Amino acid sequence: MLGPVLIANRGEIACRIAATCRRLGLRSIAVFSDADAGAMHVAAADAAERIGPAPPRDSYLSIPAILAAARRSGARMVHPGYGFLSENAEFAEACTAAGLVFIGPPASAIRAMGGKAAAKAVARQAGVAAVPGYDGADQSPERLAAEAGGIGFPVMIKAFAGGGGRGMRRVEAAAGFPAALAAARREAAAFGDDRMLVEKLVGSARHIEVQVFADAHGTVLHLGERDCSLQRRNQKLVEESPAPGVDPALRAELGRRAVALARAVGYVGAGTVEFVADAAAPLAADRIWFIEMNTRLQVEHPVTEMVTGLDLVEWQLRVAAGEALPFRQDDLAPRGHAVEARLCAEDPARNFLPSPGTIAVLRMPAAGTGLRIDAGFRAGDVLTPYYDPLIAKLIAHAPTRDEALARLAAALDGVAAEGIRVNAAFLARVLRSEAMRAGGVDTHFLEGFRAREAA
CATH class of the missing domain: 3.30.1490.20 (ATP-grasp fold, A domain)
Incomplete structure (x- = not known):
């Protein structure tokens, strides 16, 4: 594989990418704004480069600043993470023009899927029903x-x-x-x-997405689906795989649709095809519609890693370096069940209002068998209002869904923070709720649950 790898992002995803680079023997280079000079992701990498002031437009969203950091550091590859420039076709093109390997799909695929209307047109041409x-x-x-x-x-x-x-x-x-x-x-x-x-508008809707992966040699596979219906303000907080109510036949059909879309745009690397499902009745193929494609790694990718045994960042690096995927579709049946919760600095009792500040105390449960912690902050770090309030992700894996939910709820019980407010206790109650255990909650459930608690 090629290296060194410049990680054009911050927080837990930058830490997570650096960990895979270290395991593979690749040198990693972090970037940081002035607000992040002492951040955890800077310490996690082998080297770091300043890219500008705190506002994202002057740092993490500045293509010239990122490319300058790559030149100074001697990087050969650029991993965009998610958010910021990860789905920016101009950034992908600029990396290529600078002689860097962009760890993501071709700019043409990003552009084809970058607008919701254009993506729906591709879906129609590929025979995939859209909303x-x-x-x-x-x-x-x-x-x-x-x-x-x-x-x-x-x-x-x-x-x-x-x-x-x-x-x-x-x-x-x-x-x-x-x-x-x-x-x-x-x-x-x-x-x-x-x-x-x-x-x-699908009144009672579930958000179901399919992870796809493609190499540059013509192989396009799907890695199963995730249910991402637990959301606040249209942003996900809890994700799981497999999705409740998706049987092998429906999984194969959703995977077929996702692969058809990826092939239609010449996709390479990791991507996610998102669907909305009518949750008013049991899931059925004719009540599930395509909505968009995310041409990047997703925040919730760890649940797919837990049920497939794959390191998706590793395969992003390998595919970007020209390697072929060595597995077949039949090798990718899910094993067990995984659930992820996003630990955020926010106050659920105040309509999920962000809670920036200095993290005076942050205690997390110990990772181990069946429990993974992807953290981006430590005690003493400062959470600024410039960026997303995500602190860490807790991911539980178990043979059954009930066991995975219970394991994750217990892990959230073990979170303690001072100096900021976090959503751990709220999410633990959600995971233990009767509706969540029954499976198939819709995208309105989480905010309704909060409102009922406040009443």
Whole structure:
């Protein structure tokens, strides 16, 4: 494999990538803003390069700063992690132009899947059913409102290039459409594209995604599915694999759809194809629709690693260096069950309000058999308001789903923090709830659970 590897990210994902590099004997290089000079991910790497002030646009989102750091450090490969520049086609192209190996798909694939409307067009051409909606060129408020009426309320407004829940609005009736559209467009401006699509809103929805992996030699495989329905503000907090209610036949069908999309755009590396499922009835192929593709590693990739036994970062590195995938689809049946919880600096009692500050105390359970901890912060670190409040991920694996849920809840009981508020106790209660144990909760469950606790 090639090296050294510059990790163009921060926090737990940078620490996690550095760990795999170390195991493989590859030198890792961290980057840091002024706010992160003493951060855990800087200490985890073999070397580190400053890239600018704290605001992301001046550091982690600055392509010139990242490329300059790569030149200074002697890096040969760049791993973008997730978020920031990970799905930026211009960044992938700039890395290639600078003689660096970008650890991700070709820029053409990023571009093809980068806009929700373009991705839906690829899906239709590949014979993969997408959520009914409008993504046309006429973006006037009048036309969008008319299309919403034709689809039938409730609908979801989504920014073409949005992400992380930004640029999205649920609209229950025609009267609320103009204000929701204006608000979504204001948020979408941060992505440099204020175009909108309007989709049928699946009232009781589950978020199911399929991990795909492809090499440059024509092999495209799927690594099973994850259920990511436990969300707040359209951002995930708990993920699991396999998804409750997905039998082998449905898994094969979802995998077929995901592989068809990946092939259609000449995909290479790790990617995730996301679907929305109608949770009002048992899962069925004709009630599951494609919504988008994430052309990067996902925050929740550890649950797939736990049930497949693969290190996805290792295979990202190997595929980027030109190696072929050595396994077949039949080798990838899930083993046991895995559940991940995102430990965040936030206050569930105050509508998940972020809780920045200095981490005076942070105690975590010991990792070991059946329990993995992917951390990005330590006691003494400062959580600033500039970045995501994710502190760590706790991932439990067990032979059965019930055992995995219980193991993860017990691990969350072992988390203690001072100086900031964290969501550990809240997530433990969610995992022990009757609805969660029964399986198949929808995307509205988590915020409803919080509201019921507050009542």
